[in-house]
Amino acid sequence: MIGQIEDVIIQTFCRLIIPFMQVFALYVIAHGHHSPGGGFQGGCILGASFILLCVAYDIGEAKGRMSEKLNVMLCSLGVIIFGGIGVVCLILGANYLDYGILHKLLRVDVPQARSLGILGIEIGVGFAVMAAMISIFLNLASRGEHEEAIEWE
Amino acid sequence: MSIAAILLLSAGTFFFATGVIGFLRFPDFYSRMHATGKGDTLGAVLMLAGLALYNLDGGFSLGNLLVSMKLLFIGVFWFLANPTATHAILRAAFDSGLMPWTKDGKPVIEWPPKSQEDT
Numbered sequence: 001m002i003g004q005i006e007d008v009i010i011q012t013f014c015r016l017i018i019p020f021m022q023v024f025a026l027y028v029i030a031h032g033h034h035s036p037g038g039g040f041q042g043g044c045i046l047g048a049s050f051i052l053l054c055v056a057y058d059i060g061e062a063k064g065r066m067s068e069k070l071n072v073m074l075c076s077l078g079v080i081i082f083g084g085i086g087v088v089c090l091i092l093g094a095n096y097l098d099y100g101i102l103h104k105l106l107r108v109d110v111p112q113a114r115s116l117g118i119l120g121i122e123i124g125v126g127f128a129v130m131a132a133m134i135s136i137f138l139n140l141a142s143r144g145e146h147e148e149a150i151e152w153e
Numbered sequence: 154m155s156i157a158a159i160l161l162l163s164a165g166t167f168f169f170a171t172g173v174i175g176f177l178r179f180p181d182f183y184s185r186m187h188a189t190g191k192g193d194t195l196g197a198v199l200m201l202a203g204l205a206l207y208n209l210d211g212g213f214s215l216g217n218l219l220v221s222m223k224l225l226f227i228g229v230f231w232f233l234a235n236p237t238a239t240h241a242i243l244r245a246a247f248d249s250g251l252m253p254w255t256k257d258g259k260p261v262i263e264w265p266p267k268s269q270e271d272t
Contacts, residue, residue, distance in 0.1 A: 007244055013237040017230070 007056075014056035021049040029126045033118050039125030046126065047133025059141060068138065071131050078128030085120050097121070154210050161203030168196035181254030182246055190239030194232060201228040 025045035032038030054062040086097040094101035099117025100110045108116070172192020179185045205221040205228075252260055 007241070009240050010237060010244075013233060017233065020230075 010056050014052050018049045018052060021045060021052070025049065025126075029122055030119070032122045033115060039122035040129050042122070043126040043129025044133060046130040047137070050130075050134050051137045054137065054141065059138065063138075066134075068135075071134055071138075074127050075131030075135065078124045078126070078131065081124030081127065082121055085117060085124070089117075154206055158203045158207035158210070161199050161206065165196045165198075165200030165203060168192045168199065172196060182251060183243065183253050186239055186243055190236060194235040197231050197235070198228045201225070201231070 022045075025042045027042075028037035028045060029039055029042030032042065050062060050066065053065065085099070085102075088105070089098050089101050090096055092101045092104055097117075099114045099121075101113075102117050103110050103113035106113055106116060169192060172189045175188025175192060176185050179188055201224050205224040208221050208224065209217055211217055255261055
Protein backbone atom coordinates (compact mmCIF):
# COMPACT_ATOMS: atom_id res chain seq x y z
CA MET A 1 0.00 0.00 0.00
CA ILE A 2 1.45 3.32 -1.06
CA GLY A 3 0.96 6.23 1.26
CA GLN A 4 -0.45 9.61 0.43
CA ILE A 5 1.89 11.39 -1.97
CA GLU A 6 2.13 15.16 -1.68
CA ASP A 7 3.56 16.32 -4.97
CA VAL A 8 4.12 20.03 -5.46
CA ILE A 9 4.15 19.83 -9.28
CA ILE A 10 0.79 18.11 -9.52
CA GLN A 11 -0.76 20.30 -6.85
CA THR A 12 0.38 23.52 -8.50
CA PHE A 13 -0.82 22.35 -11.88
CA CYS A 14 -4.21 21.43 -10.46
CA ARG A 15 -4.53 24.79 -8.72
CA LEU A 16 -3.83 26.45 -12.07
CA ILE A 17 -6.05 24.33 -14.27
CA ILE A 18 -9.16 23.63 -12.16
CA PRO A 19 -10.76 27.12 -12.49
CA PHE A 20 -10.26 27.03 -16.27
CA MET A 21 -11.73 23.55 -16.42
CA GLN A 22 -14.82 24.72 -14.57
CA VAL A 23 -15.26 27.79 -16.79
CA PHE A 24 -14.88 25.56 -19.84
CA ALA A 25 -17.47 23.16 -18.41
CA LEU A 26 -19.94 26.03 -17.98
CA TYR A 27 -19.23 27.06 -21.58
CA VAL A 28 -19.90 23.52 -22.79
CA ILE A 29 -23.20 23.42 -20.86
CA ALA A 30 -24.35 26.86 -21.98
CA HIS A 31 -23.35 26.34 -25.62
CA GLY A 32 -24.80 22.85 -25.87
CA HIS A 33 -27.57 23.84 -28.26
CA HIS A 34 -25.24 25.76 -30.62
CA SER A 35 -22.18 23.52 -30.79
CA PRO A 36 -21.11 20.01 -29.81
CA GLY A 37 -21.48 19.42 -26.10
CA GLY A 38 -24.33 19.76 -23.70
CA GLY A 39 -25.38 18.96 -20.20
CA PHE A 40 -23.85 15.53 -19.98
CA GLN A 41 -20.43 16.47 -21.31
CA GLY A 42 -20.26 19.70 -19.32
CA GLY A 43 -21.33 17.89 -16.17
CA CYS A 44 -18.62 15.30 -16.75
CA ILE A 45 -16.00 18.05 -17.04
CA LEU A 46 -17.27 19.71 -13.85
CA GLY A 47 -17.12 16.38 -12.05
CA ALA A 48 -13.65 15.72 -13.44
CA SER A 49 -12.39 19.02 -12.03
CA PHE A 50 -13.53 17.96 -8.58
CA ILE A 51 -12.03 14.48 -9.02
CA LEU A 52 -8.74 16.13 -10.01
CA LEU A 53 -8.84 18.03 -6.71
CA CYS A 54 -9.43 14.74 -4.86
CA VAL A 55 -6.50 13.07 -6.65
CA ALA A 56 -4.03 15.93 -6.26
CA TYR A 57 -4.81 16.71 -2.63
CA ASP A 58 -6.92 14.27 -0.66
CA ILE A 59 -10.57 13.46 -0.22
CA GLY A 60 -10.85 15.37 3.07
CA GLU A 61 -9.60 18.59 1.47
CA ALA A 62 -11.99 18.15 -1.42
CA LYS A 63 -14.91 17.45 0.90
CA GLY A 64 -14.12 20.69 2.71
CA ARG A 65 -14.85 22.50 -0.55
CA MET A 66 -18.06 20.63 -1.30
CA SER A 67 -19.63 18.44 1.34
CA GLU A 68 -21.28 15.17 0.50
CA LYS A 69 -24.63 16.45 1.67
CA LEU A 70 -24.44 19.35 -0.82
CA ASN A 71 -23.41 16.86 -3.48
CA VAL A 72 -26.46 14.66 -2.95
CA MET A 73 -28.67 17.75 -2.88
CA LEU A 74 -27.23 18.98 -6.19
CA CYS A 75 -27.88 15.56 -7.72
CA SER A 76 -31.52 15.71 -6.66
CA LEU A 77 -31.79 19.35 -7.71
CA GLY A 78 -30.63 18.47 -11.22
CA VAL A 79 -33.24 15.75 -11.56
CA ILE A 80 -35.90 18.11 -10.18
CA ILE A 81 -34.97 20.82 -12.73
CA PHE A 82 -35.11 18.29 -15.56
CA GLY A 83 -38.38 16.70 -14.50
CA GLY A 84 -39.87 20.02 -13.38
CA ILE A 85 -39.51 21.65 -16.78
CA GLY A 86 -41.09 18.59 -18.35
CA VAL A 87 -44.00 18.64 -15.94
CA VAL A 88 -44.51 22.40 -16.44
CA CYS A 89 -44.86 21.67 -20.15
CA LEU A 90 -47.42 18.99 -19.32
CA ILE A 91 -49.37 21.41 -17.10
CA LEU A 92 -49.41 24.07 -19.83
CA GLY A 93 -51.06 21.54 -22.13
CA ALA A 94 -48.27 20.22 -24.36
CA ASN A 95 -46.33 16.96 -24.38
CA TYR A 96 -43.70 16.11 -21.78
CA LEU A 97 -40.53 18.20 -22.47
CA ASP A 98 -42.23 20.07 -25.33
CA TYR A 99 -40.60 23.40 -24.49
CA GLY A 100 -42.32 25.40 -27.19
CA ILE A 101 -45.33 25.80 -24.96
CA LEU A 102 -43.19 27.68 -22.42
CA HIS A 103 -43.72 30.86 -24.47
CA LYS A 104 -46.95 31.35 -22.52
CA LEU A 105 -44.97 31.47 -19.29
CA LEU A 106 -41.83 33.32 -20.36
CA ARG A 107 -43.51 35.95 -22.59
CA VAL A 108 -41.12 35.37 -25.53
CA ASP A 109 -41.77 33.93 -28.99
CA VAL A 110 -41.78 30.17 -29.59
CA PRO A 111 -38.21 29.64 -30.94
CA GLN A 112 -36.75 31.63 -28.04
CA ALA A 113 -38.85 29.61 -25.61
CA ARG A 114 -37.48 26.39 -27.13
CA SER A 115 -33.92 27.67 -26.78
CA LEU A 116 -34.42 28.68 -23.15
CA GLY A 117 -36.19 25.41 -22.35
CA ILE A 118 -33.38 23.26 -23.68
CA LEU A 119 -30.88 25.45 -21.78
CA GLY A 120 -32.77 24.74 -18.56
CA ILE A 121 -32.82 21.03 -19.31
CA GLU A 122 -29.08 21.06 -19.90
CA ILE A 123 -28.40 22.89 -16.65
CA GLY A 124 -30.40 20.22 -14.82
CA VAL A 125 -28.60 17.38 -16.59
CA GLY A 126 -25.25 19.06 -15.86
CA PHE A 127 -25.95 19.26 -12.13
CA ALA A 128 -27.12 15.66 -11.97
CA VAL A 129 -24.20 14.26 -13.96
CA MET A 130 -21.61 16.26 -12.01
CA ALA A 131 -22.98 15.10 -8.66
CA ALA A 132 -23.27 11.50 -9.86
CA MET A 133 -19.66 11.46 -11.13
CA ILE A 134 -18.37 12.85 -7.83
CA SER A 135 -20.49 10.42 -5.85
CA ILE A 136 -19.26 7.42 -7.86
CA PHE A 137 -15.65 8.55 -7.46
CA LEU A 138 -15.95 9.08 -3.70
CA ASN A 139 -17.59 5.69 -3.24
CA LEU A 140 -14.90 3.92 -5.24
CA ALA A 141 -11.99 5.86 -3.71
CA SER A 142 -13.01 5.25 -0.11
CA ARG A 143 -14.06 1.63 -0.79
CA GLY A 144 -17.64 2.43 0.06
CA GLU A 145 -16.71 3.65 3.55
CA HIS A 146 -17.17 7.40 3.55
CA GLU A 147 -14.93 9.28 5.92
CA GLU A 148 -17.87 11.28 7.12
CA ALA A 149 -21.39 9.98 7.08
CA ILE A 150 -24.18 11.87 5.37
CA GLU A 151 -26.14 13.63 8.10
CA TRP A 152 -29.77 14.44 7.56
CA GLU A 153 -31.69 16.75 9.80
CA MET B 154 0.68 30.56 -44.76
CA SER B 155 0.09 27.02 -45.94
CA ILE B 156 3.85 26.46 -46.36
CA ALA B 157 4.35 27.37 -42.70
CA ALA B 158 1.45 25.10 -41.77
CA ILE B 159 2.97 22.22 -43.73
CA LEU B 160 6.34 22.80 -42.06
CA LEU B 161 4.78 22.81 -38.59
CA LEU B 162 2.73 19.68 -39.30
CA SER B 163 5.81 17.88 -40.64
CA ALA B 164 7.82 18.86 -37.56
CA GLY B 165 4.99 17.60 -35.35
CA THR B 166 4.90 14.30 -37.23
CA PHE B 167 8.69 14.02 -36.83
CA PHE B 168 8.46 14.45 -33.06
CA PHE B 169 5.60 11.95 -32.83
CA ALA B 170 7.61 9.45 -34.87
CA THR B 171 10.62 9.98 -32.61
CA GLY B 172 8.47 9.37 -29.57
CA VAL B 173 7.06 6.15 -31.03
CA ILE B 174 10.53 4.88 -31.99
CA GLY B 175 11.73 5.62 -28.48
CA PHE B 176 8.70 3.88 -27.02
CA LEU B 177 9.38 0.76 -29.08
CA ARG B 178 13.15 0.60 -28.72
CA PHE B 179 13.91 1.71 -25.17
CA PRO B 180 14.32 -1.05 -22.58
CA ASP B 181 12.24 -0.09 -19.56
CA PHE B 182 9.34 1.97 -18.29
CA TYR B 183 11.24 5.09 -17.26
CA SER B 184 13.11 5.59 -20.53
CA ARG B 185 9.97 4.85 -22.54
CA MET B 186 8.05 7.52 -20.68
CA HIS B 187 11.03 9.81 -21.17
CA ALA B 188 10.71 9.40 -24.94
CA THR B 189 6.93 9.59 -25.29
CA GLY B 190 6.41 12.33 -22.72
CA LYS B 191 8.64 14.80 -24.52
CA GLY B 192 7.94 13.69 -28.08
CA ASP B 193 4.16 13.67 -27.76
CA THR B 194 4.04 17.04 -26.03
CA LEU B 195 6.05 18.94 -28.61
CA GLY B 196 4.58 16.98 -31.52
CA ALA B 197 1.00 17.69 -30.53
CA VAL B 198 1.65 21.36 -29.83
CA LEU B 199 3.40 21.83 -33.17
CA MET B 200 0.60 20.02 -34.99
CA LEU B 201 -2.04 22.16 -33.28
CA ALA B 202 -0.13 25.32 -34.22
CA GLY B 203 0.05 24.06 -37.79
CA LEU B 204 -3.69 23.34 -37.84
CA ALA B 205 -4.43 26.81 -36.45
CA LEU B 206 -2.35 28.39 -39.25
CA TYR B 207 -3.97 26.15 -41.86
CA ASN B 208 -7.41 27.15 -40.61
CA LEU B 209 -6.51 30.84 -41.09
CA ASP B 210 -5.73 30.13 -44.74
CA GLY B 211 -9.32 30.89 -45.72
CA GLY B 212 -9.09 34.48 -44.45
CA PHE B 213 -9.05 36.38 -41.18
CA SER B 214 -12.78 36.32 -40.52
CA LEU B 215 -14.09 36.23 -36.95
CA GLY B 216 -15.16 32.59 -37.17
CA ASN B 217 -11.75 31.48 -38.43
CA LEU B 218 -9.95 33.45 -35.73
CA LEU B 219 -12.22 31.93 -33.08
CA VAL B 220 -11.49 28.38 -34.21
CA SER B 221 -7.75 29.11 -34.33
CA MET B 222 -7.83 30.58 -30.82
CA LYS B 223 -9.59 27.47 -29.57
CA LEU B 224 -6.90 25.29 -31.16
CA LEU B 225 -4.20 27.40 -29.51
CA PHE B 226 -5.96 27.08 -26.14
CA ILE B 227 -5.91 23.30 -26.58
CA GLY B 228 -2.19 23.61 -27.32
CA VAL B 229 -1.51 25.60 -24.13
CA PHE B 230 -3.53 23.13 -22.09
CA TRP B 231 -1.68 20.21 -23.65
CA PHE B 232 1.69 21.87 -23.02
CA LEU B 233 0.83 22.07 -19.31
CA ALA B 234 -1.10 18.85 -18.87
CA ASN B 235 1.00 16.27 -20.71
CA PRO B 236 4.28 16.81 -18.80
CA THR B 237 2.32 16.85 -15.54
CA ALA B 238 0.60 13.58 -16.38
CA THR B 239 3.93 12.03 -17.35
CA HIS B 240 5.41 13.24 -14.09
CA ALA B 241 2.50 11.77 -12.12
CA ILE B 242 2.84 8.35 -13.80
CA LEU B 243 6.60 8.28 -13.29
CA ARG B 244 6.27 9.39 -9.68
CA ALA B 245 3.77 6.61 -9.03
CA ALA B 246 6.11 4.04 -10.60
CA PHE B 247 9.06 5.33 -8.55
CA ASP B 248 7.10 5.29 -5.31
CA SER B 249 5.87 1.75 -5.89
CA GLY B 250 9.50 0.61 -6.18
CA LEU B 251 10.06 -0.07 -9.87
CA MET B 252 13.79 -0.35 -10.49
CA PRO B 253 15.34 1.43 -13.49
CA TRP B 254 16.86 -0.82 -16.15
CA THR B 255 20.59 -1.53 -16.02
CA LYS B 256 22.70 -3.57 -18.39
CA ASP B 257 23.47 -6.43 -16.00
CA GLY B 258 20.19 -6.24 -14.10
CA LYS B 259 21.85 -5.06 -10.88
CA PRO B 260 20.96 -1.69 -9.36
CA VAL B 261 23.76 0.87 -9.62
CA ILE B 262 22.67 2.43 -6.34
CA GLU B 263 20.97 0.90 -3.35
CA TRP B 264 17.36 0.23 -4.38
CA PRO B 265 14.91 1.46 -3.20
CA PRO B 266 16.73 4.65 -2.22
CA LYS B 267 16.92 5.29 1.52
CA SER B 268 15.69 8.85 1.24
CA GLN B 269 12.45 7.65 -0.30
CA GLU B 270 11.37 5.73 2.78
CA ASP B 271 10.88 8.70 5.06
CA THR B 272 8.64 10.66 2.71
